[in-house]
Amino acid sequence: MNFFAKLPAALLSACLLFAGTGVTHADDLETMLNSRQQVLNQFGQETPADSKNVFVPIRSDAPAPQPSASAGNADELIKSAMGLLGVAYRYGGNSARTGFDCSGFMQHIFRRTMGLNLPRTSAQQAKMGTHVNRSELQPGDMVFFRTAGRGRISHVGLYIGNNRFIHAPRTGKRIEITSLSNKYWNAKYAFGRRVKKNDPSRFLN
Template identity: 35%
Template sequence: MSVSLRLPKMAMVLVSVLALVAILLFSQAPKASASINYGEEVSEVAKRYVGNPFKWGGTTPKGFDASGFAQYIYKNAATKMNIPRTSALQYKTGTSVKQSELKQGDLVFYTTGEKGKVSFVGIYNGDGTFTGVTMSGVKIVKMRDKYWKERYVGAKRIIK
């Protein structure tokens, strides 16, 4: 003697849906992963401070000088890097980069005082501009502007 259990079609559909929901709820989905473009991230963090004031010797958002700004950004961006305090020492760090090969986050160096001596640093944005601290505060500067073009010393990549 055989017993067969007949369920209405609607009940079968309901059981199937519940089983699918249970599988989705209790199974592990693959974890998403993304790699950080540290140079891009450094550039974007630097741009957030546009408008912050200049302060001679400044190293905080209350007031920056050029090298204090670069140091602060690298320490507080995803890179979490400690770089030297002065632009001259920062220029001795990393790998030299040709201007035609600049990438976001590279440091660009200028001589704004004694001729030939590195005295200013900015963070390259990837579009012929850098974010840096001038006497009027943090701003985005065009590298092709006459003042900056004439004072360009070189660039360094410190992000590996």
């Protein structure tokens, strides 16, 4: 039996001896256990996972878990967009005070939330980031539509999950949430694009 195999048994015997004589003190026990841990650490031994009441030093420099960046971006984008529900549509608009058109709405929430300056029109915005298939849409993705015919991208909204998106629809309407299954929007749907903060692909076509 080697030194490390004997050490736990010796400590246990010492503990029983103290217990039997009635002179065990918490400080004495902690000192013994700390000494054992220091020896084990010195020789690369680990404390058994099922050990009880053993002092195990905790690394103060261990990195804390970090939240998902993409999830955080999506949450903030959606929160910002939802805060503008009911704002009137205005052609060429890019202000919560005077109203938004669809691409002005996207410009506003991406700049406010992520510090990204998107191009002004939906057709230009459709070239940002990376392509996303409809079946792979995630909250925070931009969704694009061909509402003017001739294959041209002419409308954009923000996907918020559960097959729904938030957008500034048209003159006479207000920013609202709509289902992608809506007969009109389903027929006009083109594709999605994903733009992430600090992601170089956001600049690629």
